[in-house]
Amino acid sequence: MSGRRFLSIGECMVELSQAGDGLLRKGFAGDTFNTAWYARACLGPDWSVDYFTALGDDTMSDEMLAFIDKAGIGTSLIRRIKGKTPGLYMISLKNGERSFSYWRDSSAARSLAADPDRLRDAVESAEVVYFSGITLAILPREDAEALLAEVRRAKAAGKLVVFDPNIRPRLWSSYDVMHATISEGARSSVLVMPSFDDEAAHFGDDSIEATIHRYRTLGAVNIVVKNGAEGVHLNFAGDEAFVPAEKVKTVVDTTSAGDSFNGAFLARYLETQDAVVAARFAAGVAARVVSEHGALVAKVKLGLSGR
Numbered sequence: 584m585s586g587r588r589f590l591s592i593g594e595c596m597v598e599l600s601q602a603g604d605g606l607l608r609k610g611f612a613g614d615t616f617n618t619a620w621y622a623r624a625c626l627g628p629d630w631s632v633d634y635f636t637a638l639g640d641d642t643m644s645d646e647m648l649a650f651i652d653k654a655g656i657g658t659s660l661i662r663r664i665k666g667k668t669p670g671l672y673m674i675s676l677k678n679g680e681r682s683f684s685y686w687r688d689s690s691a692a693r694s695l696a697a698d699p700d701r702l703r704d705a706v707e708s709a710e711v712v713y714f715s716g717i718t719l720a721i722l723p724r725e726d727a728e729a730l731l732a733e734v735r736r737a738k739a740a741g742k743l744v745v746f747d748p749n750i751r752p753r754l755w756s757s758y759d760v761m762h763a764t765i766s767e768g769a770r771s772s773v774l775v776m777p778s779f780d781d782e783a784a785h786f787g788d789d790s791i792e793a794t795i796h797r798y799r800t801l802g803a804v805n806i807v808v809k810n811g812a813e814g815v816h817l818n819f820a821g822d823e824a825f826v827p828a829e830k831v832k833t834v835v836d837t838t839s840a841g842d843s844f845n846g847a848f849l850a851r852y853l854e855t856q857d858a859v860v861a862a863r864f865a866a867g868v869a870a871r872v873v874s875e876h877g878a879l880v881a882k883v884k885l886g887l888s889g890r
């Protein structure tokens with residue numbers, strides 16, 4: 584392992600997308616994995632990027648593991664569970680509109696935090712710990728509590744704990760549980776990276792300032808609010824800045840815009856400690872991602888192959 588470790592915690596799923604003539608194309612994606620992918624693409628070789636999840640012992644789990652490994656993302660912390668399988672989702676297209684169907688209720692990833700020693704070792708081995716509201720939503724309540732306790736320890740130890748609320752109401756048992764757990768995720772983090780449309784819809788924020796205020800009041804030190812084609816609002820320890828999105832000729836597919844922004848932002852922020860420089864860089868990466876199909880855009884198409 585190289586010296587500095589970026590650890591992303593969550594669920595990667597099998598993705599089935601339309602390939603024409605009723606055929607389906609198989610891929611692998613999931614919010615925290617996508618962010619790990621872009622962090623890996625953008626970070627230098629002095630950083631290792633590791634994914635923390637649980638997989639089964641079936642062929643699809645083997646394939647996913649090989650895919651993660653091939654992307655240069657560490658798999659040594661991934662737990663394998665006998666008799667389990669990965670979650671799966673399918674993207675359907677109707678009149679140009681995409682919709683998603685999920686089969687993830689009994690996925691192996693739901694047990695990712697069930698082994699407390701393994702979780703602790705992984706978090707302790709990392710300098711940066713990244714997780715999301717989806718990570719918390721898929722876990723049994725007591726495992727979500729265990730994960731939150733671990734990231735709180737990491738925050739207290741001075742690590743950069745980063746949280747994207749990624750609010751998905753249908754993954755939660757109730758609005759109350761969702762609000763309480765996401766708020767706890769933010770409270771346990773140093774940097775929170777929400778998307779304004781989600782926060783407005785599900786927390787009732789009437790402005791970006793309201794989102795920033797809510798997360799700062801909870802105890803997050805730094806906040807990056809993403810606002811689609813508009814750009815991002817930063818509040819780093821009270822210092823405010825706005826960085827516009829880049830103009831895109833044709834938006835092809837916005838899947839993973841926020842995930843790619845987060846990965847690229849963190850990579851550049853870790854190298855420069857400058858949030859505005861990092862946001863400008865991430866806006867460029869996300870603009871290229873929304874100009875291509877699919878969640879995971881290759882390094883060469885991101886213009887990063889020289890790194």
Ligand code: ADP
Pocket residue numbers: 778779809810811812814815827828829830831834837839840841842844865866867869870873
């Ligand atoms: P999420 O995918 O989490 O909802 P956003 O939609 O806010 O996140 O997008 C994240 C980032 O992706 C934005 O801050 C911006 O840099 C980029 N982005 C998203 N949509 C566009 C667009 N239409 N044109 C240019 N950049 C975009």
